[in-house]
Amino acid sequence: MGGKGASAEPAEGGASLSLLQLDQATIRFGGLVAVNSVSFQLDKGALFGLIGPNGAGKTTCFNLITGVYKPTSGVIRFQDRSIGGTPSNKIASLGIARTFQNIRLFRALSVLENVVVAGHLRHHTGLFSALAYLPPSIKETDRLKGEAMDLLRILNLEHVANVRSQDLSYGMQRRLEIARAMATRPELLLLDEPAAGMNPQEKEELLKMVKKIRDEHGMTVLLIEHDMRFVMNLCEHIVVLDHGEEIAAGPPSAIRSDPKVIAAYLGEAV
Amino acid sequence: MKFWGIRLLSIAGAILGCMALQGFGLHQNDYIQRLLILSGLYVTLSVSLNLINGITGQFSIGHAAFYQVGAYSAGYASIHYYKAAHLPPLIWLICTMILAAFAAAIAGFIVGLPSLRLRGDYLAIVTLGFGEIIRILVQASNPLGGSYGLNVEPKIVSIAMVWLLAILCIAVCRNLLKTATGLPFLAVREDEVASSAMGVNVTQTKVWAFLIGSAFAGAAGALLASFEGFITPLSFSMNVSFIILTMVVLGGTGSITGSIFSAIFLTLLPEYLRSLKGPDGGPLTLTGGAVMGWLVAVIVTVGVVRWAFGEGERAMRNQTLSAVARALSTLAVLAFGFYVFLAAKGSGSILSWLFAFAIAAGIVWLVLANGDQPIAKKVRFSVVALAVGFLAHMIAGYLFNKVPVMHNKELKIDQLRMVIFAVTLIVLMLLRPQGVFAQHEFSWAWVAKVLRLNRQKAVQA
Numbered sequence: 221m222g223g224k225g226a227s228a229e230p231a232e233g234g235a236s237l238s239l240l241q242l243d244q245a246t247i248r249f250g251g252l253v254a255v256n257s258v259s260f261q262l263d264k265g266a267l268f269g270l271i272g273p274n275g276a277g278k279t280t281c282f283n284l285i286t287g288v289y290k291p292t293s294g295v296i297r298f299q300d301r302s303i304g305g306t307p308s309n310k311i312a313s314l315g316i317a318r319t320f321q322n323i324r325l326f327r328a329l330s331v332l333e334n335v336v337v338a339g340h341l342r343h344h345t346g347l348f349s350a351l352a353y354l355p356p357s358i359k360e361t362d363r364l365k366g367e368a369m370d371l372l373r374i375l376n377l378e379h380v381a382n383v384r385s386q387d388l389s390y391g392m393q394r395r396l397e398i399a400r401a402m403a404t405r406p407e408l409l410l411l412d413e414p415a416a417g418m419n420p421q422e423k424e425e426l427l428k429m430v431k432k433i434r435d436e437h438g439m440t441v442l443l444i445e446h447d448m449r450f451v452m453n454l455c456e457h458i459v460v461l462d463h464g465e466e467i468a469a470g471p472p473s474a475i476r477s478d479p480k481v482i483a484a485y486l487g488e489a490v
Numbered sequence: 491m492k493f494w495g496i497r498l499l500s501i502a503g504a505i506l507g508c509m510a511l512q513g514f515g516l517h518q519n520d521y522i523q524r525l526l527i528l529s530g531l532y533v534t535l536s537v538s539l540n541l542i543n544g545i546t547g548q549f550s551i552g553h554a555a556f557y558q559v560g561a562y563s564a565g566y567a568s569i570h571y572y573k574a575a576h577l578p579p580l581i582w583l584i585c586t587m588i589l590a591a592f593a594a595a596i597a598g599f600i601v602g603l604p605s606l607r608l609r610g611d612y613l614a615i616v617t618l619g620f621g622e623i624i625r626i627l628v629q630a631s632n633p634l635g636g637s638y639g640l641n642v643e644p645k646i647v648s649i650a651m652v653w654l655l656a657i658l659c660i661a662v663c664r665n666l667l668k669t670a671t672g673l674p675f676l677a678v679r680e681d682e683v684a685s686s687a688m689g690v691n692v693t694q695t696k697v698w699a700f701l702i703g704s705a706f707a708g709a710a711g712a713l714l715a716s717f718e719g720f721i722t723p724l725s726f727s728m729n730v731s732f733i734i735l736t737m738v739v740l741g742g743t744g745s746i747t748g749s750i751f752s753a754i755f756l757t758l759l760p761e762y763l764r765s766l767k768g769p770d771g772g773p774l775t776l777t778g779g780a781v782m783g784w785l786v787a788v789i790v791t792v793g794v795v796r797w798a799f800g801e802g803e804r805a806m807r808n809q810t811l812s813a814v815a816r817a818l819s820t821l822a823v824l825a826f827g828f829y830v831f832l833a834a835k836g837s838g839s840i841l842s843w844l845f846a847f848a849i850a851a852g853i854v855w856l857v858l859a860n861g862d863q864p865i866a867k868k869v870r871f872s873v874v875a876l877a878v879g880f881l882a883h884m885i886a887g888y889l890f891n892k893v894p895v896m897h898n899k900e901l902k903i904d905q906l907r908m909v910i911f912a913v914t915l916i917v918l919m920l921l922r923p924q925g926v927f928a929q930h931e932f933s934w935a936w937v938a939k940v941l942r943l944n945r946q947k948a949v950q951a
Contacts, residue, residue: 286687312689320687326680328744328929329673337677340670341689347698350671351662355493361670404689 238300239264239440240316240408245284245294245304254280256464257294262408267434268442269455269472273484277464278444279321282410285442286318287311298408313341317406319397321413321444327386331377331396334385335368336361338403368403375399375429391422395429402433409433411443415450423447427454452476460484504657505650512650523647527717529757530652531710534659536737536753537746538706541663543735544744545672546699547679548605549614552621553734556704558726559597559624560590560711562634565642565721572644579644583651587712594708595701597624602700606693609682621731629723639722646716655713659706663746667931675699679744740918742925747932752925759914763907776901783887788917791879798871822877829880 240262247255255277262268270278283289285296290305297303303311317338326334343364349357372378375395380388385396394414401409414430415423427450434441445451451458452472460468460475462484468475475481515526539553564586572582604616628634666672677685678695686692715721737756741748776784918926930936 288683288687308683308686309689309691312687318687320684324681324684326677326684328680329676333673333676336670337673337685337690338688340674343670345671347671350669351665351702353661353665353668357669357671361668364670400688 238262239266239298240285240442241295241297242281242285243295243297245281245291245296247280247284247289248292253464255284255291255461258459258461258464258466259294260459260466260469262440262442264407264440265434265438266440266442267430267454267456268440269451269458270442270444270461271446271448271451271458271475272461275463276461278461279412280464281461282318282412282444285311285410286316312404312406315405315407316410317401317404317408318410319394319401319412319414321416323390323393323397325385325393325396325400327384329385330382331372331385331388332365332368332381334396334400335371335403336364338400339364339367341404368399371399371403374402374432376425390417391419394418395426398429398433402437402439407440409439409441411441411445413444413446415445415447423450426450430454504654508650508653508657511653512648515649516647523649525758525761526649527647527652527713529754530649530656531714532734532737532753532757533656533750534652534706534710535734536741536749537656537659537663538703538710539734540738540741540744540746540749541666541675542699542703543738544742544749545663545667545679546675546696548602548696548699549610550601550605550617550700550703551614551731551735552601552617552619553703553707554726554728554730555601555617555621555624556594556597556707557711557714557730558628558723559704560594560708561715561721561726562628562640562711563593563708564590564712565640565715566634568642568644568716569640579646580648580651582644583646583648583712583716586716587651587655587709590708590712591705592708594711595705597708598700598704599697601704602697605696605700618728618731621728625723625726635722637723639720639724640715642715642719642721644716645719648713648716652710652713652717655706655709660746660750662702662706664931667746676744736915740915740925742927742929744929745925745927745931747930748925748927751927756911760907760911763910764904776903776906777887777891778895778901779890779893780883780887781901781906782890783883783885785913786886787879787883788913790882791875792917792921794875794878795871798875819874819878822881823874825884826877826880829884 238261242261243259244257245255245259246253246257258277258281270281272278280289284291284304285298287303287306287308287310295302295304298311298314298316301314303314303316306314326337329337343360345354345356345360369378369381372381375398377392377395377399380392385393388396394417398409398411398414401411411430415426418426430441430443431454433439443451443455452475455472458468458470458472458475459466460478460481467484468478468481470478511526515523518526535553535557539550542548542550542553567586567589568582575582575585577585601617601620605613608616629637634640666675674685674690674695675698677688677690678692682692685695714725718725733756737753738749740756741750741752922928
């Protein structure tokens with residue numbers, strides 16, 4: 221791995237461009253090695269793609285990064301801080317937010333409430349102020365609702381703000397997951413198959429939206445996607461996993477012509 | 491400051507309201523006082539369990555344990571320190587409530603810990619076990635009176651305190667849900683993995699829910715101890731836990747409004763059934779045939795209502811059928827009216843019957859509350875369905891009474907009341923599995939919306 225050395229002190233003020241770094245990250249479930257010494261690093265502001273056939277370990281990688289699983293060995297660094305095995309909610313507060321492959325919205329809550337829950341991470345009034353419904357708490361709630369509405373506007377969901385999230389269409393639910401993840405104000409946004417189940421037009425809109433999120437909101441994006449056209453058009457850098465191992469990495473043009481990738485993943489179809 | 495003005499006014503209003511209730515209650519007999527106090531305590535218990543079960547989604551069925559911890563810690567403190575403290579009884583009561591709340595919160599914390607690892611049924615078993623452990627430990631403990639129980643003094647009947655606690659509990663839960671701080675509680679119920687990924691501290695949220703919920707149950711326990719003046723482990727058996735759970739589920743898991751109404755309803759219903767009078771003015775006595783008749787009536791009522799809103803809608807477009815149905819239902823209503831009239835003439839218990847009828851109509855209406863039909867139509871259908879059901883009851887009862895076994899079996903209402911209670915629960919749950927209020931809350935905006943919808947429908951029709 222190039223880039224950063226093994227510096228111990230946190231790099232404040234952007235001394236390094238590397239935001240996330242996986243170093244020989246490995247996880248075993250019993251005899252199965254789901255992710256086998258995968259190493260890559262993400263620069264700040266990158267649009268980064270993680271692809272591979274089914275069962276390649278992409279979502280497991282996400283779960284390692286977001287603290288759902290603890291790596292069996294290897295190091296995961298976020299802003300030069302080792303985060304392997306840190307609880308999910310701590311990792312979220314450090315600045316990593318994600319969406320889920322199988323949509324996991326708070327189904328009975330409204331669209332707005334879904335986003336406010338995530339915004340709550342930046343919430344500073346205490347529980348007792350809320351129990352007594354004191355002005356600081358009310359003000360804070362109004363502020364969070366306002367911010368949530370802004371996010372909904374960005375993702376074109378403001379007209380359904382008060383609809384229960386389970387009543388939304390599939391594409392809208394996917395967008396709401398992105399809005400909810402953005403509400404934690406992350407540095408790094410992990411999108412797990414954001415375009416799955418969308419029609420071509422929705423995919424096109426999503427592509428623009430993700431670009432906008434990176435360009436206007438300065439978030440670094442790491443995404444898993446099966447739609448090759450989508451990934452090739454969007455990502456600037458791609459890592460390919462197969463059977464838990466990294467088989468290729470590089471810009472889309474290189475990946476497209478990599479014989480190993482074609483053999484493992486794209487096959488004869490493309 | 492407008493905010494503080496409104497806040498002070500509402501607090502003053504709550505206190506005055508409770509004092510007024512107390513003033514009213516103290517002029518009533520012991521029985522009424524008891525009902526007023528018990529329904530207040532059960533409101534507190536079910537709303538606080540709703541915070542754990544409904545809002546945070548941690549399936550706890552040992553709520554009586556917290557109630558018991560509260561009652562015994564308050565009782566124990568009263569026996570040993572009340573005389574030494576030289577405090578006025580009411581102040582002492584408040585002190586014991588705070589103490590009981592703390593003691594129960596500690597118990598809640600201990601039970602909350604397994605909830606970090608367990609979900610659903612597994613947690614239910616742990617909380618159930620915990621409840622039994624507490625009860626049996628108390629039963630085996632001599633300083634706490636063992637199975638004989640404790641004589642608690644001072645004995646204070648304070649309806650105002652009971653209802654103030656209930657209002658405080660409702661306000662706390664409502665406030666929580668109104669602010670952004672409360673949303674993570676709901677999020678934990680919906681999806682723990684997703685909440686965690688959004689930065690919600692799932693552990694802390696669950697423990698807080700248990701702490702707050704059990705503290706209120708504990709304070710309610712202190713009030714029970716001072717009201718009864720005597721507590722035994724029997725007052726906190728598994729039955730109590732299940733009744734509280736039933737209140738939460740019946741009202742609609744997660745709905746504070748539902749918990750309040752079903753707590754009052756389920757506290758008063760068995761008592762009301764006890765006093766139900768027959769058409770001859772004596773205690774209501776039913777033959778086996780009449781009981782079967784009532785079952786038939788329930789089925790017919792529900793069937794008619796369902797049919798009227800479903801298939802019936804289409805059938806009623808046929809002129810002849812519609813006319814026949816109208817005639818039949820008018821006849822049914824008249825027959826019912828005539829029966830009530832006879833009953834009233836015989837005994838003067840018309841109020842009792844009308845009340846029963848109103849309750850039944852209310853239930854039917856609630857059943858239909860989720861359909862998008864005008865309310866006037868719902869009420870009309872409900873009344874007709876009940877009248878038809880009643881006729882069915884008369885006819886079925888008559889036929890069943892021809893069967894000798896059924897005719898000979900005479901049952902008094904107080905033997906039957908728990909059966910009726912159970913049947914009511916079954917019917918309600920069958921018709922609205924998500925609870926009477928589902929996850930809705932009462933709000934003036936909601937009332938306005940319903941009224942507006944009805945007006946719009948009336949205009950369209």
